[in-house]
Amino acid sequence: MSNALRETTLVVGGTGKTGRRVVERLRARNLPVRVGSRQGEPPFDWDEAATWAPALRGVSFAYVSFVPDLGVPGAAATVGAFAELAAESGVRRLVLLSGRGEAEAQRAEQAVQSAGAEWTIVRCSWFNQNFSESFFLGPIRSGELALPVDAVLEPFVDAEDIADVAVAASTEDRHAGQVYELTGPRLLRFDEATGEIARASGREVRFVPLSVDDYVSALLEQGGPDESVWLVRYLFTEVLDGRNAQLADGVQRALGRDARDFRDYAERTAATGVWAKRVAGEAYSAAT
Secondary structure, X not given: OOOOOOOEEEEEOXXXXXXXXXXXXXXXXXXXXXXXXXXXXXXXXXOOHHHHHHHHOOEEEEEEOOOOOOOOOOXXXXXXXXXXXHHHOOOOEEEEEEEOOOHHHHHHHXXXXXXXXXXXXXXXXXXXXXXXOOOOHHHHHHXXXXXXXXXXXEOOXXXXXXXXXXXXXXXXXXXXXXXXXXXXXXXXXXXXXXXXXXXXXXXXOEEEEOXXXXXXXXXXXXXXXXXXXXXXXXXXXXXXXXXXOOOOOHHHHHHOOOOXXXXXXXXXXXXXXXXXXXXXXXXXXXXX
């Protein structure tokens, strides 16, 4: 571990799937942490550049998660501007959460690498937690997950592993300059992942492939925001085209252990009751 045990880490996206876990781990070690979110103190908003400098004040390390996705046009420029400001503000190391197979994400990586601070890239496949903490949750609770994918394979990665790598990269000097590509230990089709959830939860959960147009229509009918349409089309027609159907060794390289398996995730998550049958009138969430 570095010798800066009492230096503050800014966790941008500190209430999200990975950021929340990073915050929890840093606090468990009694390390100073600042939650970068609109509700943070001080607040942080990607769309309000004036909030960046106050959030960076007195910070030595930063974990950077961009919303809604690094694939969004212009994301690389925004992340690059933030990274440069962070370096100018005295941040020594930036840890960027990135995505596999996304050209705009790779441009964001390059912007961080050239900003002037030490850096670590944490490049990830689709999260296991999309099935329990994101827009797949409502359909799974209802017993049917319909998505515009068919036989494509994805090496789903656990957000717990991502957080473990991010914390290691933020607190240990040996990760500086590393690109860690994180996946789970095996490839799964979406219907196979849904089957794992059904077995773990003891419920019938069907997977139904459908067209992108039908999916977008259903999303909007169920209350999904209009601005989600572009991102959905991008994720399901470009990123999920088989380009990421390979395993990577980032978890092993960073942590010296195997990545968590999707089955372990399903069993652990089912035990919380989050996949219990949805009650009548429960709102559907398309938030990512």
